Amino acid sequence: MGSADGVAPLRRADPRARKLGADHFAFMRAVVQGLDLRHSWERYLGVEGEATDQRLVRSTIAWIRDEFAAAARREDRPGTARLVRIDVATLTEPAQRLPDLEEFAHEHGFEDQSQAEQVAAYQQRYGRLSQRLQRRGRLIARQLEALRWLEDLVARPPAAGDAVAAWLHPALARRLEAVDLFTLAQLIERINGVGRGWHAGIAAIGQGKARRILDWLRRHEASLGLAVGPHVDLARRQLYTHELAAVVAPATAILPLEKFIVPAALDGRQGLYRRPQAQCLLRADNDHQAILAWLRSKHGLSPEQKARLQAGRRQRDAGVAQDDDWLRCLSSTQRAYRKEAERFLLWAIVHKGKALSSMNHEDCLEFRDFLADPQPRSRWCGERSRERWSPLWRPFEGPLSASAQRQALTILKNLYGFLVDQNYLMGNPWSAVGVPRAGAPSLNAGRSLTVAQWHFVRERLEQRSGTSAQRRLGLAVHLLYATGLRLSEVTAATVDDLSWVEYPPDLDDDEPLEGWVLRVVGKGRKLRQVPVPAEVIGQLSAYLLSRGLDADPEHASNRGAHLLGQASDIAERAPGLRGCSPADPRQGIAASTLYDQIKAFFTDCAAVLQARGDTRGADRLARASTHWLRHSHASHAIAAGMPIEIAQQNLGHASLATTTVYVSTEDKRRMRAVGRFWGGRKA
Structure with missing residues (x-):
């Protein structure tokens, strides 16, 4: 249907449509020149599948030629479109080679004859074949020139926002899309977030296909602007804690407490409800330090339990000390308290743009409603199994149940009560916030x-x-x-x-x-x-x-x-x-x-x-x-x-x-x- 002024609207390109890159042209140049097909496939198009799958190789070559021809026709070059579809291998055997004149004369005893007689004998023996090979050589040269022209015209490098379907084989792309991996950026995040076993749980993608995908992504890191980390090559037990910690850089984003950078303007030094530092019973200068002091006040692991936990990591982390090591030795209670404080801090800074020590009663009511439905889900929610080092980590799995909301609010009341008792804050905004009522009681015995x-x-x-x-x-x-x-x-x-x-x-x-x-x-x-x-x-x-x-x-x-x-x-x-x-x-x-x-x-x-x-x-x-x-x-x-x-x-x-x-x-x-x-x- 045309637009109101009679001009046909431009058709939006399908983001899932497959794209041509430098790899496709490099492979086809090798095909045209008769180079080893298997080696060329593994070098340039290995991500498509096994080189031993002849049906796959033939269908891929046919698809590439069709794409080349379609691009030439769009440029009103029908001759070039026909040229790139020709399979020069059908004209004569690429492996067949003619001897030069000197080799021919030596082989047939014409060394003592004149050059004219040698040429006449040579033409009589190889005339037609020589002409075919010369025509084939000229055709290869024309095809290579056409490929150079087409590459400048249509080839483009992969980008992080491209659909996986635009660069990977359709069958492979469907498997990834079935687990909500639609773009190359999402694919890289999954790989970095899970590690070596990133493909587990994705149907029909085993170690071989996973390795080919990794090789392809790493070959295109420059254009993607995203890198697959070295931790992906090792099993989880072989990685040092500091290596995992380096997977995600600290930032002001939805990150764990130990990675979250609080902007100086929102760190609480100038919080609206802060008491003077001289009157505070804590050495904490800002809200982040105050949270850590509160966590330390809770029942932690015994020295024996800490020793056992550290002994379990000794082989991987010997001699590697980090400032936040104590945060890796929290008790179950401390981990539960950290989770709720972390959620509220992230929401306050990232969503509200306010310091924790500037949050008021109305902010707390809003956060209570947020717990029942954290939005947007893609930003706040993730799978339960994602560890804190992973870029797939999120503070929520989804909406909290009424009982989980009650626990969260109880813990936050405790946090602010602690800060008030220590003269860090002048009041507790959570004290007047009602907790959600429980629904129908449930028995865990079920x-x-x-x-x-x-x-x-x-x-x-x-x-x-x-x-x-x-x-x-x-x-x-x-x-x-x-x-x-x-x-x-x-x-x-x-x-x-x-x-x-x-x-x-x-x-x-x-x-x-x-x-x-x-x-x-x-x-x-x-x-x-x-x-x-x-x-x-x-x-x-x-x-x-x-x-x-x-x-x-x-x-x-x-x-x-x-x-x-x-x-x-x-x-x-x-x-x-x-x-x-x-x-x-x-x-x-x-x-x-x-x-x-x-x-x-x-x-x-x-x-x-x-x-x-x-x-x-x-x-x-x-x-x-x-x-x-x-x-x-x-x-x-x-x-x-x-x-x-x-x-x-x-x-x-x-x-x-x-x-x-x-x-x-x-x-x-x-x-x-x-x-x-x-x-x-x-x-």
């Missing part, structure tokens, strides 16, 4: 496995291969279920926390009792002792033995060894892995590592149930995580007759009311009674 599902999980564990990681998985799952420990508690536990206890007969029981208990430091630095079944201790003994340790947990040579250790057979299973060295048998693992392994195991279990037609069970196991084992322990133990106060002590609950949510026995009786009642009425 996030647990049924007894039948637990038996299925045990069966799947028994079918796993005997690698070090699989032995660790089996022990971890049984230990979490048998004790109800939290993820952070089980990964922090060492053999030193285990002890053998013997109880003499008493008035309630004439028999003596003996067994193992595990000393656990839980939330709020509260100490408790949790019994561990003998069967699980037997698994632990076998696991310790497989790590090269003594089977007796209390043996002196085991001192300091974590119950759950690093994989000890990587060097044997992957001898070619760069930087792979035998693991310290006493070394523990990160909580995230165990979480990911158990989550992957539950996903595998869900796939098996789905194949068997148990859709409901598959959905339940697909959602299961390490914390479900804690819930399952509580529900199953209480249902089996464990007194609720004992379950409370094992779980480390501060309130008995928290433990009562797992009491499902009475609910089951009521459901059975209603079923009998309804069945009787129908009769």
